[in-house]
Structure formats: C-alpha cells, structure tokens
Amino acid sequence: xxxxxxxxxxxxSNVLAMILESHVSIRxxxxxxxxxxxxxxxxxxxxEYLYRIRLAYLDNRLKGVRKYVxxxxxxxxxxxxLPFYLNxxxxxxxxxxxxxxLFRLTRIFKLGRDSSS
Numbered sequence: 657x658x659x660x661x662x663x664x665x666x667x668x669s670n671v672l673a674m675i676l677e678s679h680v681s682i683r684x685x686x687x688x689x690x691x692x693x694x695x696x697x698x699x700x701x702x703x704e705y706l707y708r709i710r711l712a713y714l715d716n717r718l719k720g721v722r723k724y725v726x727x728x729x730x731x732x733x734x735x736x737x738l739p740f741y742l743n744x745x746x747x748x749x750x751x752x753x754x755x756x757x758l759f760r761l762t763r764i765f766k767l768g769r770d771s772s773s
Contacts, residue, residue: 698740
C-alpha cells in the first residue's frame with residue numbers, strides 16, 4: 657500500500673520534472689539534477705517491475721509471470737523503463753523516448769480503481 661503510493665508520487669514527480677526540464681532556462685540551471693533524478697527514478701521503476709514479476713511468479717509460477725508481463729500494466733511498465741536502458745547502448749534522441757514514460761501515468765488511474773474509500 658505505501659509502496660504503491662510512493663510509486664504514484666514518483667510518477668507524478670517525473671511528469672513534473674519533464675515539464676520543468678522542457679524550459680531551457682530551468683534545464684540550463686538544473687540539468688544535472690534532472691538527469692540524476694531520472695536515473696534514480698528508472699532504477700526504482702525497474703526494481704518495481706522485477707518485484708512485480710517475482711510476486712507473479714510466487715503466486716502462479718511461470719503462468720503468473722506471463723500474465724503480468726503481458727498485462728496492460730506490465731507492458732506499460734516495460735515500455736516506460738526500456739527506453740532508458742536502450743539509450744545507454746544506442747544513442748538516439750532521448751526526448752522522444754522520455755515521452756514513453758508518460759505511459760506510467762495510466763498507473764495512476766489504477767489508484768482510483770483500487771481505493772476503497
């Protein structure tokens with residue numbers, strides 16, 4: 657529960673950072689901070705992805721893993737972290753790849769569905 661809330665807060669923080677970084681004057685001053693924040697966030701999102709795969713495995717072995725990996729949230733999670741790693745090996749314009757992280761916003765919609773208030 658707390659972990660999910662932390663992830664949602666991290667997603668929102670990443671979107672705000674992307675918005676702020678799009679302004680040249682802000683990027684010139686805080687560019688290093690944005691790069692470090694992005695890397696730390698991706699590592700956390702990667703940990704979450706692997707953690708959810710592990711939970712799926714513990715729940716229903718390989719069938720559970722396949723179910724999660726090919727679910728809409730599993731694919732969204734993968735699409736949002738994969739560009740960061742691909743950019744480490746193949747140098748392309750990272751701005752387009754960063755936009756793929758916006759797919760993680762759909763995870764926030766899950767928050768409303770899961771809340772029982």
